[in-house]
Amino acid sequence: MKLFKSMLLAAATSAIAVPALAQTEVVWWDFFVGGDGVRMKALIDRFNDEHPDITINGTTSEWGVPFYTKVRTAAAVGQGPDVMTYHLSRVPLALSEGILTPITDADLEAAGLSTDDFFDRAVDAASDEDGTLYAVPFDIHSIILYYNKSYLEGTDYLDEDGMLTGIESLEDLNAALQTAQDNGSKTPLAYQTGGPGGVWRVFYTLLSQQGGTLIEDGEVLPGDNFDKAVRAIEIMKSWGDNGYQPEQAEYEASVAMFTSGQSAFHLNGVWEVPTMTDMQEEGTLGFEWGAAQVPTLLDEEATWADSHAFAIPIQGNEEMSAEKREAVMTVIGWMERNAVSWAQAGHIPAYLPVAESDDFLQMEPNSSYSSLADTAAYGPRSTIAGVASPVYDAALNIIAPAIHGFLEPRQAAEQMQGELQSLLN
Numbered sequence: 001m002k003l004f005k006s007m008l009l010a011a012a013t014s015a016i017a018v019p020a021l022a023q024t025e026v027v028w029w030d031f032f033v034g035g036d037g038v039r040m041k042a043l044i045d046r047f048n049d050e051h052p053d054i055t056i057n058g059t060t061s062e063w064g065v066p067f068y069t070k071v072r073t074a075a076a077v078g079q080g081p082d083v084m085t086y087h088l089s090r091v092p093l094a095l096s097e098g099i100l101t102p103i104t105d106a107d108l109e110a111a112g113l114s115t116d117d118f119f120d121r122a123v124d125a126a127s128d129e130d131g132t133l134y135a136v137p138f139d140i141h142s143i144i145l146y147y148n149k150s151y152l153e154g155t156d157y158l159d160e161d162g163m164l165t166g167i168e169s170l171e172d173l174n175a176a177l178q179t180a181q182d183n184g185s186k187t188p189l190a191y192q193t194g195g196p197g198g199v200w201r202v203f204y205t206l207l208s209q210q211g212g213t214l215i216e217d218g219e220v221l222p223g224d225n226f227d228k229a230v231r232a233i234e235i236m237k238s239w240g241d242n243g244y245q246p247e248q249a250e251y252e253a254s255v256a257m258f259t260s261g262q263s264a265f266h267l268n269g270v271w272e273v274p275t276m277t278d279m280q281e282e283g284t285l286g287f288e289w290g291a292a293q294v295p296t297l298l299d300e301e302a303t304w305a306d307s308h309a310f311a312i313p314i315q316g317n318e319e320m321s322a323e324k325r326e327a328v329m330t331v332i333g334w335m336e337r338n339a340v341s342w343a344q345a346g347h348i349p350a351y352l353p354v355a356e357s358d359d360f361l362q363m364e365p366n367s368s369y370s371s372l373a374d375t376a377a378y379g380p381r382s383t384i385a386g387v388a389s390p391v392y393d394a395a396l397n398i399i400a401p402a403i404h405g406f407l408e409p410r411q412a413a414e415q416m417q418g419e420l421q422s423l424l425n
Contacts, residue, residue, distance in 0.1 A: 030071075122307050199399050303376060336351040
């Protein structure tokens, strides 16, 4: 009996002597829903399973203005997250509001990262004009050209492997659209013509392919950029005049036009790749599809792009503890190294070791358009640009009416120039 009591006492003493593993909670905010939300939730769960000393406490908020308004308000009073997802196109506005903390070389080192590990254009978009980094890029997402192979069979627009070919200019694309129309496509080119996102992304791609810029040194469409904007709107309007694109199509409708087989081509973000893949696996798509980088239709290879990134907001008047910041950077580093799971949502990893890995290079159709990361055209570095910004409002309220014939392209460019300039003056 004495021996048994001694054993119990020893066991209790041993249990008291070994301290519980200290755990750091990282408060995380993101705006991911749908397929993106499912994938991010899975990544967070994996991280938590693998890190008994760090727990991510995640919250998802509404995408766009609601998310960024919430971040700005909460960060200012010290009630924001420890880390959050952020669009790089919104970084200039965030810097003007003073709500982001710099990501230092020491921070990156704690995460096992360096700026050399990322695509140059993403790093530039994540930095201020002096080169100070304020976010860590997670992906590059852009518009791509989806295509329905059934309308192109027997034409010069499919190679022997069934891949899109022969579109190397605007004239080539228009000829392909006419061919598809002749082959029975009701609306050969579907994209969101009645909403800000789709109109802006196509317009900015066409502007960028002319070497144009929307805002430069505080001026909207300076110099010959005005004429380039007019040309971009004229091109989009011509697609409507020829019956190639839909009138006032909302986002969901534009996707449905392609997935139902009405459209031969679809201009939309890489994030719709899972939609096509899932429908194909379920047997509900009804045709073979492919996806390619938006062809160089004008003078330069360029495509509208943005990035999801990780940023650390200010903590009101307080500073984050060194222990917490190290935990946050551990989270960011792990996410980057496991970004191939995120790429399944159609995105291109911004982290080069993953983007160049065999796992990603074997991922289709992602690898077929991944070269766009080197020519990605991020939005202008301005406080009025970026996701859910006045620039997007101008796309909806000015460019969209013009491509449907309610404004002349030159009138639209003048109105856009005047309204956006007034916000900068």
